Amino acid sequence: xxxxxxxxxxxxxxxxxxxxxxxxxxxxxxxxxxxxxxxxxxxxxxxxxxxxxxxxxxxxxxxxxxxxxxxxxxxxxxxxxxxxxxxxxxxxxxxxxxxxxxxxxxxxxxxxxxxxxxxxxxxxxxxxxxxxxxxxxxxxxxxxxxxxxxxxxxxxxxxxxxxxxxxxxxxxxxxxxxxxxxxxxxxxxxxxxxxxxxxxxxxxxxxxxxxxxxxxxxxxxxxxxxxxxxxxxxxxxxxxxxxxxxxxxxxxxxxxxxxxxxxxxxxxxxxxxxxxxxxxxxxxxxxxxxxxxxxxxxxxxxxxxxxxxxxxxxxxxxxxxxxxxxxxxxxxxxxxxxxxxxxxxxxxxxxx
Numbered sequence: 001x002x003x004x005x006x007x008x009x010x011x012x013x014x015x016x017x018x019x020x021x022x023x024x025x026x027x028x029x030x031x032x033x034x035x036x037x038x039x040x041x042x043x044x045x046x047x048x049x050x051x052x053x054x055x056x057x058x059x060x061x062x063x064x065x066x067x068x069x070x071x072x073x074x075x076x077x078x079x080x081x082x083x084x085x086x087x088x089x090x091x092x093x094x095x096x097x098x099x100x101x102x103x104x105x106x107x108x109x110x111x112x113x114x115x116x117x118x119x120x121x122x123x124x125x126x127x128x129x130x131x132x133x134x135x136x137x138x139x140x141x142x143x144x145x146x147x148x149x150x151x152x153x154x155x156x157x158x159x160x161x162x163x164x165x166x167x168x169x170x171x172x173x174x175x176x177x178x179x180x181x182x183x184x185x186x187x188x189x190x191x192x193x194x195x196x197x198x199x200x201x202x203x204x205x206x207x208x209x210x211x212x213x214x215x216x217x218x219x220x221x222x223x224x225x226x227x228x229x230x231x232x233x234x235x236x237x238x239x240x241x242x243x244x245x246x247x248x249x250x251x252x253x254x255x256x257x258x259x260x261x262x263x264x265x266x267x268x269x270x271x272x273x274x275x276x277x278x279x280x281x282x283x284x285x286x287x288x289x290x291x292x293x294x295x296x297x298x299x300x301x302x303x304x305x306x307x308x309x310x311x312x313x314x315x316x317x318x319x320x321x322x323x324x325x326x327x328x329x330x331x332x333x334x335x336x337x338x339x340x341x342x343x344x345x346x347x348x349x350x351x352x
Contacts, residue, residue: 018044028082037084041063048074087100112157142172173188175231197219
């Protein structure tokens, strides 16, 4: 018989933040059997960090980051420590640490670089904790660098990762993920690759003076075209990596052989900005979408320098804009959706 149509999903909880959401992170030992662990943190523009219950969205605690001039600022990236006792936030040339049990001001400031220093510069757009090596964190900057820190070094990197090889220059870092104790994956904006790094080959001087050479710590480049500034999220389950690209397709790669195993072409009509593998079964959740700026001036020629013709009435102008808007919307359908796919164990094409 015919396959049943996909079911429509409805959220069981909704939360309204004060501004655009910049990052969020679930508690590391999240489990529904222990309600105390069912929580998450979120950061929004021009607002402090909020800790909320996952089941209801109720606000539990607020953590206010203060900058060097004692003003409340917002965090661009977030992560918990492996034991869940601390929150780390990425800022402009700073990493700030909060105690989960003490809401309010941060307890530590890690200065990564001064204006004339040689440390990691720019906005920290991604930060990740190594659960297999407590106290080790990776931070990625929009200034196109990745540094590894230990909580005891307080901002002094123990390893630096930069890809400056010609035709392979990496973009600003938007996501970091530890696949093992020594394997680090980095995603970038406006880039054609997702990179795998071997921390056993890294050093604190990586990328500082080796421009044009293949970085020693760079293990592999997975093809992933991201031509926008969006944050494209990827995931790892076991030895499998799931990524989406700006064409709406999803690719599954092996971390042991670095080869492509499966592909879902055109999973979304818009860029596939998230591909999340289920931790226990062969299921994949994807989301698609992107900002669209309609061009209502579709009737005018691109090379014309003459002034636009005068319109006699406002009604005709509004009718013309309405027709143009319908024409623009019909060029490519919007697809701001979340989809769940059942992956076949044999590696056949996924179905949803």
